[in-house]
Amino acid sequence: MDKNNVLKNKNFDIKNIKVIQAPLAGISDIVYRNHIRHHSKSCLLSTEMLSSEALKNVPNPKIADFKQVEYPLSFQIVGHKPDLMVNAAKLLKERASVIDINCGCPVNKVVKSNDGSGLMKTPELAYEIAKAVKSAVDIPMSVKFRLGWSQENKNFIEFGKLMQKAGADFVTLHGRCRSDLYSGISDWRAIGELKKELDIPVFANGDIKTVEDAIKCLEITKADGVSIGRGLMGDFTLASRIEHYLLTGRIIEEPNLEEKIRMLLCHIEDEIELRGEINGIKFMRKFYGFYISKVKNASKYRQVLVQLETFDEVKQTLDGILCLSLGN
Ligand SMILES: Cc1cc2nc3c(=O)[nH]c(=O)nc-3n(C[C@H](O)[C@H](O)[C@H](O)COP(=O)(O)O)c2cc1C
Known part of the structure; x- marks a missing residue:
């Protein structure tokens, strides 16, 4: 493997992370992540989801490029076949601080083959994948998921417990169901319910757009940290401003x-x-x-x-x- 494909600093501890930049397909590319890193030295950056099917044919795609300065950096993989997910995790582990499994993506072209939040309909398969990925890598593994497939089928507590049993080092919960797509609001109280049930760190995701939102979300959920998607899209300073507040209790104004x-x-x-x-x-x-x-x-x-x-x-x-x- 090319030397440039090895992330040098492997000294990653999730306990030091308060803010995760959530994976965003078509958005969180190498440029985006590096701009966020310029403002925050400590947040966990995340790649866009990488298809385990695509990695089978193209093991070193441009989308998986990174810079050393991005450490700590999570690589997210998506798929529903345990062998392909293991293959993807093995291909990426040298460059990753964390391998994250996507069980949250709601879009039709992903869930139609049971990938992303489709896996919430088959928790046993998600468990098999998470367990196999965890055994295949010597770095932390995490899982990002939603409340469930639909309002009538919320299984996030059972699902979270299964991911913990499979060896997840932490989880991120987006407080919506797959059927909500991005409508309504993220249910932070539900994230708080999961936090009470798990021993591993839980990160709260959904609708955190300001430092004040992060404070309120952490108060409600008692989560170990927050995961931010769209809130960073027009303001690369948000992660660092949240971290600054958590460290000092002082709020830095958003850029004008x-x-x-x-x-x-x-x-x-x-x-x-x-x-x-x-x-x-x-x-x-x-x-x-x-x-x-x-x-x-x-x-x-x-x-x-x-x-x-x-x-x-x-x-x-x-x-x-x-x-x-x-x-x-
Ligand atoms: C354009 C776009 C792309 C996304 N791509 C991914 C992805 O690749 N992997 C994933 O787990 N979630 C993905 N998500 C979901 C986000 O990571 C996040 O869970 C969701 O946007 C809610 O958080 P937010 O309100 O902070 O944006 C995507 C969301 C958007 C809007």
């Missing part, structure tokens, strides 16, 4: 619009370096709404931004938005 636009421009530049201008600008269209969410007329501006095709056009438009927002 000027700072967020500066952050966005750096993000775009790095994506362009990775993907080229055409694809980099296309990729970034998913982020604009998050970065400018607090601006008056945000959705109108977003509609303009997503039509643009070059860095210069985006930069000029963002400068204009900033001037208008500051009343210049």
Whole structure:
């Protein structure tokens, strides 16, 4: 294996982690993770989910690239075949601080083959996979799951206990069912119920968008830490600001619009370096709404931004938005 595919620092202890950057397919690429790491030295970064089927044919895909500075870094795998999941975990273990098993993804193309949250319908199979992955790697293994397949079939307590029995070193619970997709709100009280039942650390996930949300979520759930997805999409400082509060009891204000636009421009530049201008600008269209969410007329501006095709056009438009927002 290429030396660059070995994560040098293997000294990882989940007890030191308070914030996990949640895996986001099509979002949490190497650029995204490195920007978060720039602000937080200690949060646990996560790759997007990596398909165990795809890894069978392409064992060293570009999507699994990483930088040493990303330590601690979790690699998430998705699939429903124990042998392929073990193969994926073995392929990735040298570069990972943690191997995370995806039992939460709700999208049709994933659950139709019983992957992601589809595994919550077959807890015995999820158990077999988790146990086999744990025995195949000498690093921590974790599982991310939801409350259950549907409101009528919530099995997160039983599921969490099974994952613990399978050897999971920690779990992350998103307080929604598969049938909710992303509607409604994450049920933090349910996450608190799981926390009471398990001996391993439990991380609370869903709808944490501010430091205040994290404080409230931790109060309600008594979880060991929080896992943040969309909250980081327009503000790379959120993980570090939560960690700062937990360490000092002091809240650092969220970046203002000027700072967020500066952050966005750096993000775009790095994506362009990775993907080229055409694809980099296309990729970034998913982020604009998050970065400018607090601006008056945000959705109108977003509609303009997503039509643009070059860095210069985006930069000029963002400068204009900033001037208008500051009343210049
Ligand atoms: C665009 C997008 C992609 C996602 N991709 C993944 C993924 O690859 N693996 C996973 O476990 N969850 C994935 N999720 C779910 C998130 O990790 C997280 O559980 C969910 O967004 C709720 O947390 P949040 O409210 O902090 O965003 C994805 C969510 C979104 C919105």
